[in-house]
Every structure is written in structure tokens, then in C-alpha cells.
Amino acid sequence: MSQPNPIWSFFASVKLALVNLLILAVTSIFGTVIQQKETTQYYIEKFGQSTANLFQIFSLDDMYNSWWFLSLLSLLSANLIICSIDRFPGVWAQIKADNLATPIKRLQQMRLRHEWVSQANTSETETKLAAALNTNGWKSERRDMESGHLLFSQKAPMSRVGVYIVHVSILIIFVGAIVGEMFGYKGSVMLPETQTTSQIYTFRTNETIQLGFDVRCDLFELESYDNGMPKAYRSKLTVLENNRVVKQKDIVVNDPLTYKGVTFYQSSYQPYQQFVVKISDMTSGRAVQATLPFQKQYAAPNSPLRFGVINAKAAGQSVKEIKLWLKDQSETPGNYWLKNGEQKIIEHEGTSYMVSAKQMYATGLQVARDPGVWTVYVGFTLMICGLFVAFFMSHRRVWIYIREEDGQTKVLMSGSANKNRGAFEKTFNALVDLVRK
Amino acid sequence: MDSSQLLGITTFTYLFSTILYAVIFIFRAKNLGPATTAFTCIAFLIQTAGIALRWQESYQMGIGHAPLTNMYESVVFFAWTIILFYLFLEWKFKVRVIGAFAVPFAFLAMAYASFSSGISQEISPLIPALQSNWLIAHVITCFIGYAAFAVATALAIMYLIKNASASRNVTDDSTLLATLPKLTVIDDLTHKSMVFGFLWLTVGIITGAVWANSAWGTYWSWDPKETWSLITWFIYAITLHARYTRGWGGKRIAWLAIIGFASVIFTYYGVNFILSGLHSYGSQ
Ligand code: HEM
Numbered sequence: 001m002s003q004p005n006p007i008w009s010f011f012a013s014v015k016l017a018l019v020n021l022l023i024l025a026v027t028s029i030f031g032t033v034i035q036q037k038e039t040t041q042y043y044i045e046k047f048g049q050s051t052a053n054l055f056q057i058f059s060l061d062d063m064y065n066s067w068w069f070l071s072l073l074s075l076l077s078a079n080l081i082i083c084s085i086d087r088f089p090g091v092w093a094q095i096k097a098d099n100l101a102t103p104i105k106r107l108q109q110m111r112l113r114h115e116w117v118s119q120a121n122t123s124e125t126e127t128k129l130a131a132a133l134n135t136n137g138w139k140s141e142r143r144d145m146e147s148g149h150l151l152f153s154q155k156a157p158m159s160r161v162g163v164y165i166v167h168v169s170i171l172i173i174f175v176g177a178i179v180g181e182m183f184g185y186k187g188s189v190m191l192p193e194t195q196t197t198s199q200i201y202t203f204r205t206n207e208t209i210q211l212g213f214d215v216r217c218d219l220f221e222l223e224s225y226d227n228g229m230p231k232a233y234r235s236k237l238t239v240l241e242n243n244r245v246v247k248q249k250d251i252v253v254n255d256p257l258t259y260k261g262v263t264f265y266q267s268s269y270q271p272y273q274q275f276v277v278k279i280s281d282m283t284s285g286r287a288v289q290a291t292l293p294f295q296k297q298y299a300a301p302n303s304p305l306r307f308g309v310i311n312a313k314a315a316g317q318s319v320k321e322i323k324l325w326l327k328d329q330s331e332t333p334g335n336y337w338l339k340n341g342e343q344k345i346i347e348h349e350g351t352s353y354m355v356s357a358k359q360m361y362a363t364g365l366q367v368a369r370d371p372g373v374w375t376v377y378v379g380f381t382l383m384i385c386g387l388f389v390a391f392f393m394s395h396r397r398v399w400i401y402i403r404e405e406d407g408q409t410k411v412l413m414s415g416s417a418n419k420n421r422g423a424f425e426k427t428f429n430a431l432v433d434l435v436r437k
Numbered sequence: 438m439d440s441s442q443l444l445g446i447t448t449f450t451y452l453f454s455t456i457l458y459a460v461i462f463i464f465r466a467k468n469l470g471p472a473t474t475a476f477t478c479i480a481f482l483i484q485t486a487g488i489a490l491r492w493q494e495s496y497q498m499g500i501g502h503a504p505l506t507n508m509y510e511s512v513v514f515f516a517w518t519i520i521l522f523y524l525f526l527e528w529k530f531k532v533r534v535i536g537a538f539a540v541p542f543a544f545l546a547m548a549y550a551s552f553s554s555g556i557s558q559e560i561s562p563l564i565p566a567l568q569s570n571w572l573i574a575h576v577i578t579c580f581i582g583y584a585a586f587a588v589a590t591a592l593a594i595m596y597l598i599k600n601a602s603a604s605r606n607v608t609d610d611s612t613l614l615a616t617l618p619k620l621t622v623i624d625d626l627t628h629k630s631m632v633f634g635f636l637w638l639t640v641g642i643i644t645g646a647v648w649a650n651s652a653w654g655t656y657w658s659w660d661p662k663e664t665w666s667l668i669t670w671f672i673y674a675i676t677l678h679a680r681y682t683r684g685w686g687g688k689r690i691a692w693l694a695i696i697g698f699a700s701v702i703f704t705y706y707g708v709n710f711i712l713s714g715l716h717s718y719g720s721q
Contacts, residue, residue: 017678018678021671021675022671022675025668025671025672025675028668028671031664032665032708064659225500225562229562230564231562232568252565252568253566253568254566254568254652255651256651256654265652265653367654368654368655370654373656377647380647383639383643384640391632391633391635391636422625
């Protein structure tokens with residue numbers, strides 16, 4: 001390059017990258033020591049007015065979204081882009097280089113080289129060596145020169161691209177994060193069993209977001225281990241569009257439901273002092289479902305059926321057994337103990353009913369729409385692949401130059417690798433032994 | 438024989454292994470080498486059996502899960518990966534004195550896991566958030582990285598000691614420190630360990646992010662644990678760049694290896710016990 005532009009050089013420099021990464025590492029500590037996203041009041045009480053003011057000025061209460069932290073990340077991106085543009089053409093030239101045009105002088109000066117005298121003439125020697133390279137996994141090209149013959153073989157020239165894949169992957173992750181930030185949202189909703197919602201509320205700002213479809217919680221179940229620790233939170237969710245069921249799934253923590261780019265995560269729950277009771281007459285097939293508070297009688301519409309929950313046994317907050325009271329046309333009431341959530345057939349004065357009763361819960365759903373997440377995942381994948389290539393693969397090259405000198409066939413074998421030279425030296429020496437056999 | 442007995446024995450076998458390596462180093466007792474390696478391998482197998490048994494025991498208790506889910510289990514696994522990585526290094530590069538510096542890390546980890554009053558050794562059931570294969574992948578990959586960084590630190594300490602001595606350029610049997618490998622060899626191994634660790638740390642951070650996304654819908658939330666793992670990642674990225682592009686080596690890289698490992702320890706331990714955050718389950 002002729003006169004490098006100083007601004008360009010600044011952004012292309014690795015020194016800048018080192019300093020920037022150091023600043024990022026050090027400043028990131030602040031946000032782990034200072035509780036983030038608390039109220040102004042919290043900082044004043046904890047740190048005093050003047051320190052709290054300082055936090056305000058430097059946005060230390062939300063530093064990872066602050067202007068200066070985002071500027072550092074932008075600088076890192078600019079640095080990565082310009083550094084790559086600056087260097088990549090040179091690397092590409094090395095990948096595509098015509099290695100058979102390498103000056104013989106260079107081959108004679110390479111650190112890894114071996115010279116020997118062959119008993120056969122030059123073309124026989126060449127044929128034999130090319131075959132030996134080939135059988136040992138080094139496919140070669142050849143060229144005749146005025147002074148002799150040159151064989152060349154290489155492995156993994158494209159591995160030079162590895163570090164660029166790593167650097168581009170960082171940018172791809174940033175793009176994914178920005179897309180998610182601009183076009184996505186994160187929110188939550190507390191949805192009682194049997195109820196339907198078409199909207200959720202964003203975190204912090206508490207805006208209402210219309211989903212464009214409905215979500216119903218059919219059931220929430222809480223499973224516990226014997227020692228009382230929670231084992232599973234499970235919600236049976238149904239997605240409806242225009243009152244038509246379009247998707248159903250039981251979600252648990254770590255296994256969400258996604259519909260039209262919106263994902264519902266199981267995050268919490270809330271128990272109620274209410275019960276969901278279902279009763280169906282096995283002969284007529286008529287079914288009634290009701291949500292009722294404790295000890296309140298429910299009258300089924302257009303039917304003599306009356307029922308209610310009159311007693312319950314609980315462990316902590318969760319109900320284990322429920323005593324159902326029921327009366328129908330027979331006018332004789334009956335009481336039935338049911339396990340929470342269990343379906344059971346009961347005979348009441350000559351009529352069979354399928355009944356179930358359970359404590360009512362609301363399921364706490366975290367709701368996220370993040371159209372950038374797949375971009376981020378592509379970045380993740382590329383980063384791992386790129387690092388693997390950059391760290392464990394190298395561009396290895398081997399030349400064999402055969403010429404006639406003083407009536408003898410002289411052979412020069414040279415090699416080079418762009419990384420991990422110690423390991424390549426062993427490979428090279430082994431290869432020399434193999435082809436000389 | 439139950440798993441806690443086996444893991445308890447492991448602590449002492451690693452102590453004994455440390456002593457053997459130290460004897461080889463201090464008394465230049467090279468002939469003890471093969472026996473020491475064999476002993477360390479046996480200690481490693483005992484620990485492997487202990488971990489496997491703990492796994493099985495959790496199934497017998499009806500709460501089956503891989504033994505990688507609380508502070509105790511992760512420290513035990515840390516010790517296991519350190520020995521695994523160290524034995525690999527010894528086998529590959531045939532330098533046994535590294536053991537005198539690396540094996541103590543595994544012993545200290547086991548001793549901390551066994552004797553610290555702060556961590557419970559009980560096998561406890563998994564709360565819903567921890568029931569994920571991504572969590573297993575996350576813990577395994579992070580700890581492979583951490584183990585490599587621990588060994589890199591052992592090498593860095595070795596480098597700094599030898600570098601400060603009069604026999605820094607000697608490699609023979611004339612003095613104690615002369616028996617250590619050549620400075621360039623130690624430097625190269627330190628670097629290789631850090632490169633290996635960096636790859637796995639990266640995979641560890643990524644699997645952690647994917648786990649968080651499948652559990653909460655956020656792959657990155659800047660909680661202290663995540664942030665510290667990123668700080669650690671920055672430190673090693675700086676180290677690798679300084680070496681590749683500015684030709685740093687020797688003392689500087691050795692110090693960076695130590696600083697990086699200090700950051701690992703803080704990410705792992707300090708955040709749980711000093712700061713708070715989502716990952717505080719580890720403090721149970
Ligand atoms: C602004 C930021 C950065 C710049 C300007 C930069 C620049 C460079 C340069 C010039 C190289 C040497 C390439 C070569 O030898 O051909 C390199 C190598 C590398 N960089 Fe970066 N880098 C940056 C950030 C990062 C970050 C954040 C990472 C984190 C993973 C990273 C990972 C690597 C790796 C793994 C190598 C491999 C070195 C090798 O194997 O030769 N870089 N970087």
C-alpha cells in the first residue's frame with residue numbers, strides 16, 4: 001500500500017483492539033458490583049446522593065445499555081470490520097498463490113528442508129517422489145523449469161480463513177442482538193387456568209402488546225419431590241386464532257411453546273383459593289365446568305345440578321384432596337373426596353358422573369419475541385467452527401525440487417506451515433523419510 | 438462402598454500424587470516417574486468411579502441426574518478434568534515435572550469440596566430450571582476450559598520461577614530449577630493450554646446462552662455470572678492477540694495466564710459467594 005490513511009490505520013490496528021478489549025473487560029466489572037436497573041431511590045440510599053448522581057451521569061445503573069458502553073462495542077465492530085478489510089486481501093492472495101512459482105532461492109532458505117542425492121535420473125526420481133507424496137496423502141502438482149522439476153503439495157490452505165470467520169461471527173452476533181432489540185420484545189403475563197388472553201405486558205415499561213392471536217391456559221400442574229422441592233411446573237397451553245385451535249402444547253421450564261415467532265416460557269405460578277370443577281353426566285353426556293371459591297354453591301344452568309367444594313386438605317400452598325358436595329334431581333346431597341386433579345366416576349343416587357376438581361392456579365408465562373435469535377445462533381456456530389479451524393488447523397506446504405547437477409540427481413525438499421510449527425516439523429521429517437524410501 | 442467414600446479417598450490420593458511429583462522434582466528422582474504416573478491414573482480411575490457411582494445413586498434415589506449440578510459436584514468435576522488434561526499433556530509432551538505444579542490444583546479442588554463447610558455434599562433433586570441437557574453441556578464445556586486454564590497457570594508459575602533463577606537458561610541436572618523444561622517449551626505449553634481452554638470457554642459461554650434462551654427467552658442478560666465469564670473471555674482473547682499479533686511471550690504471557698485464571702476463579706467462586714445473581718443456585 002502507498003500512503004496509509006492515518007484514520008484507516010487507527011481503525012485497522014490490533015493495538016486498538018487490545019486496548020478496547022481491556023477497557024471492556026475492566027468497565028464490565030462495574031455492572032457486576034453495582035446492582036443494575038434499580039430505582040433512583042435505591043442508589044441514593046445505598047451510595048449517597050453524590051455517588052448516585054455520578055451513577056446517573058455515567059448511566060452506571062444500566063451500564064450495559066449506556067451510550068459509552070455501546071460506543072465501545074461499536075468501536076470494536078468498526079475495528080473488526082476495518083482490520084479484516086485491511087488484511088483479508090493479503091490472506092486471500094496467500095491462499096490462491098501459485099506456489100509452483102515460488103523462487104528456488106526461497107526454498108533453499110526455508111528452515112525446514114532436506115537435501116539428498118537420488119540414484120535415478122531426474123524424471124524417474126520425479127515420478128517416484130510424486131507417487132510417494134500421493135500415497136502419503138499429499139497430492140501434488142508439478143511444473144518443469146529450466147533448471148529442473150518442481151513438485152508442490154499443500155494441505156488446508158483455506159484454514160487461513162478461520163480467524164476471519166471468528167471475527168465475522170462476532171459481528172453476526174451483534175447484528176442478531178440489534179435485530180432482537182429493535183424488532184423484538186420481552187414481557188410476561190399471569191394467566192389463570194381456563195382463561196384466555198390476547199395481550200401481554202412488557203418488562204419494566206409495562207406496555208401492552210397485542211399478540212394477534214389468543215392463548216388459553218387449560219391446566220397448570222405443580223409436581224413436587226418427596227422433600228417438597230418443586231419438580232416440574234407444567235402448563236397446558238392452547239393457541240387459538242378466530243376461536244379455532246391452531247396449536248396445543250404442554251410447556252415446562254426449558255421447553256417452551258412458539259407460535260408465529262412468539263415464545264411462551266414457563267416461569268412462575270400463583271395458587272388461588274378457588275377450584276376448577278368439571279362434572280359430566282355419563283348417560284346424557286352433558287358436561288359442566290365451573291370455577292368456584294371455597295364453600296360456595298354453584299347452580300348449573302338449566303339443570304337441577306348443584307355442587308361446591310366444602311373441604312380440602314393441603315400441604316403448604318398446594319391442595320392435595322378436595323371434598324366435593326353434589327346434589328341433583330334426586331334432591332339427596334352427597335359428599336365425595338377426590339384427589340386434586342384426578343378424574344373419577346361416582347355413582348350418585350343412581351346417576352353416574354365423571355367428576356374432577358382441582359385447585360386453581362395462574363401460570364406465569366414469560367413471553368419473548370426475538371427475530372434476531374437465529375442470527376445470533378448462526379454467529380455462535382460460526383464462532384466455534386472458526387475457532388476450531390484457527391486453532392487446530394494450519395496451512396502446510398511442501399515443495400520438492402529435482403535438478404541435475406554435476407551428473408547427479410539432486411533433490412531438495414522444503415516445507416512450511418503458518419502455525420504450530422513444532423508439530424509440522426515432525427510431520428515434515430516423517431514425510432521426508434517416507435518419500436525417500 | 439459409596440460415592441462419597443470414593444471421592445473422599447480421591448482427595449488423599451491426589452495429595453499423595455502431588456507429593457510424589459514433588460519428590461520427583463525436588464530430589465530429581467526420575468526413576469519414580471512411571472510409578473507416579475501409574476498412581477495418578479489409578480487415583481483418576483477411583484475418582485471416575487466415584488462420580489459414576491454418585492450418578493447411579495441419584496437414580497436409586499429416584500431423582501436421577503448427571504452429577505454436575507451444584508457447587509460440590511462441579512468442584513469435583515473440576516478436579517477430574519484437571520487431572521484428565523494434565524495426564525493428556527504428560528502423555529503428549531512427555532514432561533513429568535509439570536505434575537508437581539498441576540496436580541496440586543486438583544488436590545486443592547478436592548480438599549475444598551470435601552472439607553469446606555460452605556458446600557453441601559448431598560445429592561439433591563433438580564429444580565425445574567436445571568433440568569436441561571444444555572446445562573450438562575454447559576457445565577462440561579466450561580470445566581474443560583477451566584481445567585486447561587488451571588494447568589496453564591501451573592505452567593506459568595513454573596515459568597516465572599525458572600525465569601527468576603540463575604539457571605534460567607540451563608536444562609540439565611545441575612540444579613533443581615535446571616531440571617525444569619526449557620523456558621521456550623514451558624512458554625509454548627502455557628500458550629497451547631490457553632488456546633485449548635479458550636475454545637472450550639467459548640463453547641461453554643455459548644451453551645450457557647442457549648440454555649438461558651430455552652429456559653427464559655433471553656440468551657444474554659448481563660447477570661454477574663455471565664458478565665464475569667465474558668470478562669474472563671476478554672482477558673484470554675487479549676492474551677492470544679498479544680501473542681499472535683504483537684509477539685508477546687515469556688513473562689508477560691505467564692502473568693496473563695495467572696490473571697486469566699484469577700478471573701476464572703472469581704467467575705466460578707466469587708460471583709456465587711460475593712456477588713449475587715441467577716446462578717446463585719451454586720451456593721446451596
Ligand atoms: C476489534 C477487535 C479485533 C481485531 C481488530 C482483531 C484482529 C485480529 C488479527 C489481526 C488477528 C491475526 C490474524 C492473522 O494472524 O492472520 C487476529 C487473530 C485472532 N483473533 Fe482477533 N481481533 C479482534 C477481536 C477479536 C476477538 C474479540 C476475538 C475473540 C474471540 C478474536 C479472536 C481471534 C483469534 C482466535 C485469532 C487467531 C489467531 C491465529 O490463530 O492466528 N479477535 N485478530
